[in-house]
Amino acid sequence: MLSCREVTEQASDYLESTLPWQQRLGIRLHLFLCRHCRRYLRQLRAVTIAFRQMPRPEIPEEVMDKQIDRLRAYFLQPEDGIKKMD
Amino acid sequence: MGSSPPNEEALIKRLRARDEEAFVWVVRTYQGKMLSLARAIVGEPFAEEIVQDTWLAVIRGLPHFEGRARLETWILRILSNTAKTRLQRERRRRHTHLVWEDNPPFSEGHRFHARGHWLSPPWPWHEETPEALLASEELQRCLTKAVAALPPAQRAVLILRDREGMAMEDICNILEISATNGRVLLYRARAQLRAAIENYERGKGC
Numbered sequence: 558m559l560s561c562r563e564v565t566e567q568a569s570d571y572l573e574s575t576l577p578w579q580q581r582l583g584i585r586l587h588l589f590l591c592r593h594c595r596r597y598l599r600q601l602r603a604v605t606i607a608f609r610q611m612p613r614p615e616i617p618e619e620v621m622d623k624q625i626d627r628l629r630a631y632f633l634q635p636e637d638g639i640k641k642m643d
Numbered sequence: 644m645g646s647s648p649p650n651e652e653a654l655i656k657r658l659r660a661r662d663e664e665a666f667v668w669v670v671r672t673y674q675g676k677m678l679s680l681a682r683a684i685v686g687e688p689f690a691e692e693i694v695q696d697t698w699l700a701v702i703r704g705l706p707h708f709e710g711r712a713r714l715e716t717w718i719l720r721i722l723s724n725t726a727k728t729r730l731q732r733e734r735r736r737r738h739t740h741l742v743w744e745d746n747p748p749f750s751e752g753h754r755f756h757a758r759g760h761w762l763s764p765p766w767p768w769h770e771e772t773p774e775a776l777l778a779s780e781e782l783q784r785c786l787t788k789a790v791a792a793l794p795p796a797q798r799a800v801l802i803l804r805d806r807e808g809m810a811m812e813d814i815c816n817i818l819e820i821s822a823t824n825g826r827v828l829l830y831r832a833r834a835q836l837r838a839a840i841e842n843y844e845r846g847k848g849c
Contacts, residue, residue: 560759565751569830573811593764597837599771604836607776608786609805616675625670628698632666635702 683799684726697722719817749831768844785849789839801832
């Protein structure tokens with residue numbers, strides 16, 4: 558039987574669904590019997606999914622265009638592009 | 644080109660032939676991810692410069708790129724190495740104290756009895772759902788702050804996995820770490836986000 562400590566250490570892998578089925582089964586059995594570990598896993602899942610869905614910093618269109626222009630010159634003329642980039 | 648990803652082999656051919664449209668598509672497609680990873684490894688002040696240096700290295704390297712890795716993986720690996728090198732240099736200059744190899748274990752060991760049962764169990768939150776976390780600006784600030792406080796390697800794995808949704812295999816390839824190490828870094832990062840929210844819920848602030 559897994560200990561609570563072992564379950565918390567495997568919790569992230571459990572969320573990833575990469576564990577072999579025997580290990581998953583062991584964790585599920587433990588979770589069935591242990592409300593503390595159920596809570597730990599619920600919270601870990603919540604922060605993981607929340608972080609995934611948090612708004613991400615987007616590059617403004619005009620900044621992107623400027624960057625592309627600078628790089629384009631170098632892409633087309635790597636030999637003399639180096640001087641231009643500095 | 645359109646918005647659908649072009650065939651990789653054809654794309655690389657066009658890039659080698661200095662096809663401008665193909666190049667612009669590649670920059671637009673990968674720029675966001677590159678900036679995200681550069682920030683994760685070396686921090687905001689150097690991120691843009693790292694991305695630009697990476698593009699120069701990519702352009703120079705194109706003739707030698709054999710297509711053994713996917714284009715994205717190859718570009719991000721160049722970026723990760725450029726950023727790691729920069730991290731070392733900035734540390735010598737004392738601008739940062741961060742080290743890539745530094746991976747302090749995040750242990751909640753003190754919360755368990757010797758036999759592994761909870762001694763101080765997880766603190767209950769008002770609501771334990773992603774929706775509740777996303778609905779609160781304060782909690783999002785907490786998460787953002789916790790991410791910013793992570794060691795670079797943990798932050799890099801977390802961002803590529805949970806924000807960019809990349810496969811662990813690709814992430815380990817890009818960061819040049821073992822699969823086991825990747826899993827450990829991800830676990831430590833996520834555990835610290837959970838701990839940050841727990842602290843907040845206990846009234847200890849962020």
